[in-house]
Amino acid sequence: MTRYQSLADDIARSIRQGLLRPGQRLPSVRQASAARKLSPATVFQAYYLLEAQGLVRSRPRSGYYVAPAAQRLPPEPDTASAPRGESRPVDVSALVFDVLESAMAREIVPLGSAFMSPALFPLARLGRAMAHEAVHLDPRSTVDDLTPGNAELRRHIALRYRVEGVELGAGDLVVCNGAIEALNLCIAATTRPGDAVLVESPCFYAALQTLERHGLRAVEVPTHPREGIELGALEAAIRRHAPKACWAMTRFQNPLGASLPEAKTRELVQLLARHDLPLIEDDVYGELHFGARAAPPAKAFDTRGLVLHCSSFSKTLAPGYRIGWAAPGRYTQQVARLKLTNTLATCVPAQLAIARYLQRGGYERHLRGLRKTLAQQQAAYLDAVARHFPAGTRVTRPDGGYFLWIELPPGRDALALQRQAAQRGISIAPGPMFSAERGYGRCLRLNYGHPLDARIEDALATLGALSAAPPA
C-alpha cells in the first residue's frame, strides 16, 4: 500500500528541507527504481503524487523537476513560540464564540472553520451501514451499548491502535460524544478548579474553553511550529507552576500542524511520568498523515497509565455522527463514571453503524484517498497564499491535518482582519483565539479542508489584499 507514498514523502521532505532545489531534475524513473529497489510503477506513482501536490512538474520526454512553486512559497515559521508563560485564569470563550458564531452561515467562506468539506467523507456507504443497523436494531442494545459503549466498536478501535503499536483492549476505551466530550471528562478526572494545566502555545481554542469552563488556570508552553511542544520549557513550567495536567496534540497539532518526532514523543511521556503528571492527548488528526505513516501517539509509550488519549471519527470518517472515545489509562473508571453523569451514553445506532462500517472494510482505502486529497489541497492553498499574501508572510506546511498557520508581516492585526473579512463574507480564525495570553495577534489559522474553488481563490485574494498593508 504505502511504498509509493513513502518514496513521495522522502522526496517531499528533501524539497522542503532545501536538499532538492526548485528546477532541479529528479532521478529518472529507471535510476530511482534501481537505487531504491522499487518497481518502476511505484516510482511513477510517487512522482505522480508529488506532481498532484504541486511539488514537482513533469516535462515531456525530459523527466520530473522540482516545481518553481516550491521556490515561491513563503518561508515557514521556524522558531518556537515564546509565551510569557505565567499561570493565568482563562477568558477566551466570549472571543471564540463571537468569531465562530459570525462564521456559521453556509454562505460564509469557511477558511476559519474547524471542519473540512463534508463531501470528503464516505457518508453514503456509512449511511447504508447505519440503515442496516437501525432497521435490525436489537432492542436490548439500547441498554447494553450505553456507556462505556458498544463492545464491537471498542474492539475495532482497539485493533486499529494495535496496528500503530499502541497496546489497548476494548476495556480500556470509553465511547464519548466526540473527542470534545472525552477531553472534557479527562480534564474533569485529573484536575480540580483552580489547578494549573500546561498547554501548547498556541493551542486549540476548545482546550482553552475547557479549562475556562472547569475554572482551571492555563500555562502556555513554548511550542515549535514543526516539532511541537518544547520539552525543556515544559519541565521548567512544571517546576515553576506545579500543574496537575498537560494537554497536548502530539500529531498535526491544531493550529500549528506540528508533530513530535518519535523520540521526542517518548521523551515527553517519560518526562511527565517522572513528575507523575497526566498527559491529556488530543489525537483527532493523527490519521490524517500525508507521509507513509505518522509517528506514534504518546499513548504508545505510556507504561504507567498516565496518558489520557482521546480521539474520534469526526475528522476522518463520520462528521455529525458524534462518535469519539477516551483511552484514559488509570483514570478509566473515573472517566466512565463522569461520562454517565455528563450525557449517560452515546447514540447507539451511530455506534453500531461505525462498527459495521469498520467490520466490512474500506476504511483504510477511504483514509488513503482522504490523505491524498488533503495533501493536494494543501499544495493548492500554499500556492494561493504565495500568490496573494504580502512579502514577509510566513506559513506552515504541515505533514498532515488540514490547517495552515499564517504569520503576517509586522504591524498586521489578525482580529481587525477577521472583522474586515467577516464583512466580506469570509471567515478566518485569528491567532488570539488560540492563546490564553491573547498572543499571536498577527497570526491566523486557515482551513484547507475545502477544495480550492473560485470562491475560495477570491477569498484568499481578498485576505491577501487586506493583509497587504497595516490597517490605517
Next chain:
Amino acid sequence: MTRYQSLADDIARSIRQGLLRPGQRLPSVRQASAARKLSPATVFQAYYLLEAQGLVRSRPRSGYYVAPAAQRLPPEPDTASAPRGESRPVDVSALVFDVLESAMAREIVPLGSAFMSPALFPLARLGRAMAHEAVHLDPRSTVDDLTPGNAELRRHIALRYRVEGVELGAGDLVVCNGAIEALNLCIAATTRPGDAVLVESPCFYAALQTLERHGLRAVEVPTHPREGIELGALEAAIRRHAPKACWAMTRFQNPLGASLPEAKTRELVQLLARHDLPLIEDDVYGELHFGARAAPPAKAFDTRGLVLHCSSFSKTLAPGYRIGWAAPGRYTQQVARLKLTNTLATCVPAQLAIARYLQRGGYERHLRGLRKTLAQQQAAYLDAVARHFPAGTRVTRPDGGYFLWIELPPGRDALALQRQAAQRGISIAPGPMFSAERGYGRCLRLNYGHPLDARIEDALATLGALSAAPPA
C-alpha cells in the same frame, strides 16, 4: 381520542380516594352513558380500560364492580417528607455507581433500573426513518444541524409544546445528548461552585450527582408523595439558604411519581419568580400520563424566562438515540454555548430520524398504547406488591411514569435489602440513593416498566420475603 380515558381516569380517582369501595357496583353502561352524555361505546371502553388496570372486574350479566384488589392494596404514603433541610455538599455518587454497576448485566432482574423495557418502543418504525435519513443524508447537514440542532426537529418539538399550552418556538430549544446533558448545562448556566440548590426530597439521584459534580450544595425540601414539592417549605428554604436555583420534576417525579396540580405548578413558578430564582424543570416523564392529560409543566407559566425546562425522547420514543433538549428561557444563549464546549453537537442522523418519525405521524398513537401498557403494568405490580410484601408496607400509585416508591415497615434497611437482593440476581434502587442526607433508609424505588413475567413475579416474592422481618 381521550373521552374514554378521561372517564376511566375519573373513576380510577374515585376508587383510589375511597369514594367507590371494593365490591361496589359501577353504574350500568346505560346509566353512565346518560348521566355523562357519552356514547355507550365510550363508557364500555372506559370500563374495559379500568378492568385491564385491575381496578374493576366484570361479572357476566351483572355489570362492573370495583375489584377486591383495590381493597388489598397497601396504603399510599400520605404525608410530605421531612428532611433536615440543611445546606450540604453532596456525596452520593459512589453509592449510586456501586448500585447501578451491580445491576448492569442483562440477567439481573431490572427492578432497580431506570429504563423501561426497550420492547415497548417503536424501534422498527423509527429504524426505518433513520435508514431513510442515513442513506439520503445531505452532507451539509453534518455542519448545519450541529448545535443548537436540526431546525425541523426543533420545530416539531416546539409544536408539541404548543398543544400543551406552552409557547415555545424552535429558536427557544437547544438539542442535547439526552435530558441529562440538558440538565447539566442548565445547572452550569445558573450556578457557580459552592452555591446551594433546592431539590425535592427524595429526588432523582442523577440530580444529586450533577450537583456533586459541579461542586454545589443541596438543600432538600419536603415533598408530598402525590402532590410534589411543598411550597411553604420551599419559600422558607429560599429565605434561609439563599439558593441559586431550584431543580424539580413537576410531573411524575422520579422516584415518588408525584405530580403538582396545575394551580400549585403556577404558584411554584410565581414564588420562584418573586425571588428571581431559576427553576430547572426535569420533565422526562411528562408524556407518560395515564389520565386523559397531565397538568401542564412549569414552563407553561414562565413569563420571565426563569424556567429552564428539559426533556427527551429517551423515555417515550427512542431509547439509545440520546436525543433530548433544553428550553432554557433567558439562559438559552448560555446553554447553547455550554453545549458547544461540552459535546459540540448531537448525533445528526439520530436528530433527522426523529424529525422524520414525528413528521410522518404515529407518535400520538404510540404514546396512547405505551400509557395504557404502563398503567396495566402498574396495576399488576401493585397487585404483586400487595400479595408479597409484609403488612405495614406503603406504596405509591402514581398517575404516570413507571416507578413505584415503597416504604417498608419500621426496622427495615433498604441498603441491606439491596445487597441481599443483588446476591439473588435482583436489582432495586434503595432510598438513600435519592437523598443527599441519605434519608429514606427503609424505602426503595421499583421499576414497573417491564412486563410482569414469571421471573419478575418470583423476584417480587423474594423481595417481599426478604422484607418480611427486619434483618437479624
